[in-house]
Amino acid sequence: MDNKRDRLVRGTALDGRVRAFAVRTTALVDELRRRHDTYPTATAALGRTVTAAAMMGAMLKGQEKLAVMVKGNGPIGQITAESNAFGEVRGYVTNPHVHLPSNSLGKLDVAGAVGTEGFIDISKDLGMKEPYRGSVPIISGELGDDFTYYFAVSEQTPAAVGLGVLVETDNSVRVAGGFIVQLLPGLTDEEITEIERAVGSLPSVTALLEEGLEPEEMLRYLLPDAVIMDELDINFVCQCSRERVEQTLVSLGEKELERLIEEDDQAEVVCHFCNEAYVFNKDELQVILDQAKS
Known part of the structure; x- marks a missing residue:
């Protein structure tokens, strides 16, 4: 190359x-x-x-x-x-x-x-x-x-x-x-x-x-x-970041976040543009859910 x-x-x-x-x-x-x-x-x-x-x-x-x-x-x-x-x-x-x-x-x-x-x-x-x-x-x-x-x-x-x-x-x-x-x-x-x-x-x-x-x-x-x-x-250059993905998760709403916590214990979000995977564990999802509630 x-x-x-x-x-x-x-x-x-x-x-x-x-x-x-x-x-x-x-x-x-x-x-x-x-x-x-x-x-x-x-x-x-x-x-x-x-x-x-x-x-x-x-x-x-x-x-x-x-x-x-x-x-x-x-x-x-x-x-x-x-x-x-x-x-x-x-x-x-x-x-x-x-x-x-x-x-x-x-x-x-x-x-x-x-x-x-x-x-x-x-x-x-x-x-x-x-x-x-x-x-x-x-x-x-x-x-x-x-x-x-x-x-x-x-x-x-x-x-x-x-x-x-x-x-x-x-x-x-x-x-x-x-x-x-x-x-x-x-x-x-x-x-x-x-x-x-x-x-x-x-x-x-x-x-x-x-x-x-x-x-x-x-x-x-x-x-x-x-x-x-x-x-x-x-x-x-990809503009994705963990912070941006967090905002996307907040926008899912309380019900969907509760479902992810109860059923999956985690969430994995993959950026279409760069294929980077962002993984959020149960505790991190709980913080995001609290954000969504506020």
Whole structure:
């Protein structure tokens, strides 16, 4: 596995009329694979989703955060990813133990795992009263095309999204990453055609990462005159804690807490996002019950 740290770069091209992001997420995706014991096709689907979420998180500011839900009709069930402007990302799939035969191109059959019908829902907490919500139908299940469609329809920004995850024979993640190129107002038809040609002729994201290209080199492969504005480390971070789980238990109410104390003698709560288990014994549950009563 590549030991280079995961990082994202943000750049512009053509006098600010193109905005672009490129990211390496190898360590992040391998950490999620390890935590959730995902099989290769599930790893690829989850990896592509968290990679897109990482880049979309980099479009936010301050304390804003984002949640992505891919709700397809495939065996993997729902894919959930969350990210923020600090490069903190987490995610999980409903059914991690999904691995399918390779598709007709000899690649991992992500569309088969995700399904070709359903929706991608994006929720952004921008610090307003209500979060911003956007939803588009899944059009391919390969996810790159689906996020491209999301930008065009929900955010009215033409974009090209490339996502890739390469899984080793031992199930570890060899490379993972992606790019987003957004076309802003003011581009000529010739410039748009040239960008589309560059995107269309680009080797796969995984091929570029395997060659050892850094995210900024990947951007310049697409946009030779790209100006790199800044970069961001990307890390797996889960916001769960014992205190938060305690509050969740309090919210169950007195009856359910009494039942846990009488019947089970303990409670075990497992975080969906990081798979950490929080165990509360009878005495600790009694303290939580007293809290619920007060």
